[in-house]
Amino acid sequence: MTTYLLRGAAPLGGDATDVLLADGHVAAMGADARAEGDTVEVDAAGLVLLPGLVDLHTHLREPGREDAETVASGTRAAAAGGFTAVHAMANTSPVADTAGVVEQVWRLGRDAGWVDVFPVGAVSVGLAGSQLAELGAMAHSAARVRVFSDDGHCVHDPVLMRRALEYVKAFDGVIAQHAQEPRLTVGAQMHEGVVSAEVGLAGWPAVAEEAIIARDVLLAEHVGSRLHICHLSTAGSVEIVRWAKARGIAVTAEVTPHHLLLTDELARTYDPLYKVNPPLRTAEDVEALRGALEDGTIDVVATDHAPHTREDKDCEWAAAAFGMTGLETALPIVISTMVQTGRMTWADVARVLSTAPARIGRVDSGPAAQGRPIAVGEPANLTLVDPAARWSVEPRELLSASTNTPYGGRELSGRVVATFLRGRATVLDGAPVEHAEVAR
């Protein structure tokens, strides 16, 4: 296996040092890190070294919608975005609600080899919200599922939610709730407010998210379970999670990069690239989300990478699918919204994009652990970032099989230069390292 010597990298933006990667681990740092025979040296001067990013919320679309994304194409895009692990959501076709399907996705990920793929199991059979899926079978399968979610659908039945929260305690699982009260959002198209009133798109009230979160933190407290809130999008949701954490409830929360940047004003274009679930909210909500990520109320940034085919977006707004891609733009958006604004350090970036999501997903221990500190002896899951690089987003040049990024034509700050999965380069010089080139 190739060994790599990263020359002059700055771990978490700190003092520059040399880092030697060998046999899948961080073998040495500082003066001890020396090139041996066939060591590949990487000039990392001016680059920030982060633990490999871990996404808690990715849609890889396989099985079922391979026209939008496959495990191979999505994980290759993930590696290019600096990720070494993704959690693959369960709303595939067939739904990932059995041990068979989660093992299939897990094997596809292992064979693709770009990142670790951790399948998320469905909470209910067929995401239908009526009967618990075989959570235990998925937990004890080769895929070792710990995160369960009906994402795309809300587990709206309070009894089913209670049972799910209780049941996963047996294997230290977590329920990741897509908080959307269904009756309050029938036909909803965008955030309900000043803009929806004017453009005439059916409103999606903030309370439809907040009411479910309020209910679920109380349920989690009552049964003493872990609860994770997917893609928090409103200022009111932040207040509820803040209250719940102060009360000692075991709740964690995520925010997407797009909810840290974009607002409902974009719906005025009627361009379905900006149609997403939960919808883009107001500038006040964006500010509240940034504040909550800064103060730790929100634990992680997760992409909710949701690839869709062109025909699902090249149409009128109401007919379009919800969702936007995000794996390759997540880190630059976090850098511009949180680091360049002085609200977060690189250590914070490592926490919200690696350590915390790995901890919530319970993939932070064992020989293949993710989200570990950058230290000698740890698995070499690492990302090198050029924080000064500026690049313009060209949707067709991104590696996702779909082009539904909302950032086309935008200039972003920060570019992934290299990604290492257990010491193997998946990205070098900003380009994916195809398998034929890899000495495995």
Next chain:
Amino acid sequence: MTGLRHLLSAADLDRPTAVTVLDTAAQMAATQSREIKKLPTLRGRTVVNLFFEDSTRTRISFEAAAKRLSADVINFSAKGSSVSKGESLKDTALTLQAMGADAVVIRHHASGAPHRLAHAGWVDAAVVNAGDGTHQHPTQALLDAFTLRRHLAGDADNADGVGRDLTGRHVAIVGDVLHSRVARSNVQLLTTLGARVTLVAPPTLVPVGVEAWPCAVSYDLDGVIADQQPDAVMMLRVQRERMGGADGGGSRTTSFFPSPLEYTRTFGLDARRLRMLPDHAIVMHPGPMNRGLEISADAADSERAVIVEQVANGVAVRMAVLYLLLAGEREAWS
């Protein structure tokens, strides 16, 4: 000239442009009392009526307008959409482009569909919004403004109020504001023309976010009529599906008000409320009416009702819009 490329929203019109459209409509209306109503202005141009939603009255109004300007008219009834696995809006648009349409008049159930047609790069034609979802219906607002101006700003020497706007006039728009593209278009256009607008509706039929609109909101029709003496009352149609029961898709809908009877008592225009209006006030309705629900027969058939005139003015206003979008600087009727 107006410089307009498309007419997608009443917000596309500033006051001088709106007055120009109304003045042009007045000239068009004058030609319609001649024995020969047809003008040669758009000879050789093709206007497509692209209707994704049934609306016989709006379609024939645009069709009459285009034909009286000598345009070739193609009626394209595109029932269904990409939602129901029919042809997509994009493919329909590419077809029209290949046929050489100069203007596309589009009616669509999805808000923003005309905006997509105009701006997605699918067609070169001028796009006229003939009603999109719960968003806009700008030619309806123009014909309403034309009707209002004639009655409230016209006089013996200038029956159509040519050159004038609606400064100082007060219009009450009553009913289902939440789902109404007519209300949205009129709030924008009438205030652009200097009028004051008060929306009157049960709170369930007023959109969240209405506070940003340039108008007042009241839940009290009697109070607005008695205390503010509006110059015009515009009654909006109440859709049957807003009243609860099955929505056709099999799912439950929850009604926006307790019963049709309570709605009529509280927000219907009946003989009693008609008598409370000032003598000069007019009664408007975009049609089709639900007689006995939002408007009683007494009000609909009264002398101050201008509902049939609105229909006639619709043709003149749509002639003016097609002329201004397609004919450029050329004189139409010398």
